[in-house]
Each structure stands twice: as structure tokens, then as C-alpha cells.
Amino acid sequence: DTEVTQTPKHLVMGMTNKKSLKCEQHMGHRAMYWYKQKAKKPPELMFVYSYEKLSINESVPSRFSPECPNSSLLNLHLHALQPEDSALYLCASSVVGGDEKLFFGSGTQLSVL
Amino acid sequence: GENVEQHPSTLSVQEGDSAVIKCTYSDSASNYFPWYKQELGKRPQLIIDIRSNVGEKKDQRIAVTLNKTAKHFSLHITETQPEDSAVYFCAASKNNAGNMLTFGGGTRLMVKP
Numbered sequence: 001d002t003e004v005t006q007t008p009k010h011l012v013m014g015m016t017n018k019k020s021l022k023c024e025q026h027m028g029h030r031a032m033y034w035y036k037q038k039a040k041k042p043p044e045l046m047f048v049y050s051y052e053k054l055s056i057n058e059s060v061p062s063r064f065s066p067e068c069p070n071s072s073l074l075n076l077h078l079h080a081l082q083p084e085d086s087a088l089y090l091c092a093s094s095v096v097g098g099d100e101k102l103f104f105g106s107g108t109q110l111s112v113l
Numbered sequence: 114g115e116n117v118e119q120h121p122s123t124l125s126v127q128e129g130d131s132a133v134i135k136c137t138y139s140d141s142a143s144n145y146f147p148w149y150k151q152e153l154g155k156r157p158q159l160i161i162d163i164r165s166n167v168g169e170k171k172d173q174r175i176a177v178t179l180n181k182t183a184k185h186f187s188l189h190i191t192e193t194q195p196e197d198s199a200v201y202f203c204a205a206s207k208n209n210a211g212n213m214l215t216f217g218g219g220t221r222l223m224v225k226p
Contacts, residue, residue: 042216100212104156
């Protein structure tokens with residue numbers, strides 16, 4: 001299995017809602033990532049988990065809360081988002097060190113109304 | 114931190130012609146340089162990568178060259194086909210805890226039949 005699976009594919013939420021994005025991989029990768037991608041822009045790194053511990057937070061607002069329950073799962077909890085947070089949210093995974101190839105999921109297209 | 118510049122932002126070629134996309138990076142410690150292809154509404158997919166101990170790498174119609182001294186690397190696509198039409202992103206990273214890719218701004222390649 002060489003896939004990173006993300007759910008849901010699309011999400012529309014109001015600014016007072018709480019929602020979660022989910023990501024799953026079964027490649028045995030111990031590094032998992034959240035990226036945000038606005039239209040016609042490159043992906044921007046948000047968080048990195050290494051061995052299920054948060055290793056990098058790129059100064060992301062606290063309305064985004066990541067969670068890594070185990071080595072296969074990565075969640076992104078969303079609360080009180082703003083319309084400017086509308087974007088494609090990409091999950092990715094890789095081995096830690098050595099071969100750094102990053103495998104991306106198909107993303108969740110998020111719209112905040 | 115790392116800064117990656119990518120040119121051109123758009124590139125239109127006739128089917129069968131070659132396409133070249135160029136990137137420069139700022140951090141001399143960067144040692145891994147992948148290229149991703151992203152079709153509209155889809156995930157970024159790794160198409161080729163190169164490490165700093167190699168000057169050139171080729172995979173069928175795709176090749177990447179790296180000049181460490183000048184801190185630039187390029188993607189070459191020969192015999193372009195309409196299905197090569199997509200946005201291409203270069204990236205750079207250092208091998209540390211988690212693969213912190215810094216992406217270039219992207220190149221929209223259009224191959225006209």
C-alpha cells in the first residue's frame with residue numbers, strides 16, 4: 001500500500017463549527033505532515049510529526065490543532081476558522097531520515113463560510 | 114531559512130518540443146531536491162529527485178541537473194505530450210527530523226497538441 005488517504009475530500013464549515021480532517025497511511029512511515037495549499041500557490045508546511053511527536057509547528061494559529069494518535073493516523077482539528085483559511089489541506093508521510101521521499105494524500109478542499 | 118525561486122511561472126510548448134524549468138535555492142546546506150507534478154484538483158506527485166552528491170539524473174523523458182556551486186537545479190522534459198500539462202513544483206530540503214521541503218512558486222506547463 002503506497003497511498004496516503006485523506007477524508008473528507010471536501011468540507012464546508014461555518015466560522016463557529018468544529019471539524020476534523022483525517023489522514024491515514026500504512027507504509028510504515030514515522031514522519032507525517034500537514035501542508036496548506038492556496039489556489040495557484042505551492043504547498044506551505046504547517047506541522048511535522050516524527051515518531052508520533054510534534055517536531056515542527058510553523059507558527060500556525062491555535063485554531064488549527066494537530067493530533068497523531070498512532071503511527072498510521074494524523075488528524076487536524078479545526079475550530080473557529082476564518083474565511084481566509086479556505087484552502088486545500090494536504091497530508092503527507094515519509095520515512096525519518098535516509099530516503100526523504102514525501103508521499104502526499106489527495107487533500108481535503110476546505111471552504112470556510 | 115531556505116528560499117527557492119522557480120522560473121518561468123508559465124511555459125507553453127508545442128507537443129514534441131522540450132521544456133526546461135529552473136530553480137535556485139539559497140541554503141548551501143540543502144541536499145535533497147525533488148520535483149513534483151500536480152494536475153488540477155489532484156495531489157502533488159513526485160516525478161524525479163536528486164541528491165547533492167549527484168550532478169544529473171534521468172528517468173525516460175525526464176531529467177534533472179544540479180549545480181551545487183551555483184545553487185541551481187533544472188527539470189528537463191523531452192518529447193513533451195499533452196498529458197505533461199500540469200503545474201510543476203521544485204523543492205529543496207535538508208535531511209533532519211522530518212523532511213521540511215521548501216517549494217518553489219510553481220510552473221504551469223501547457224503542452225499544445
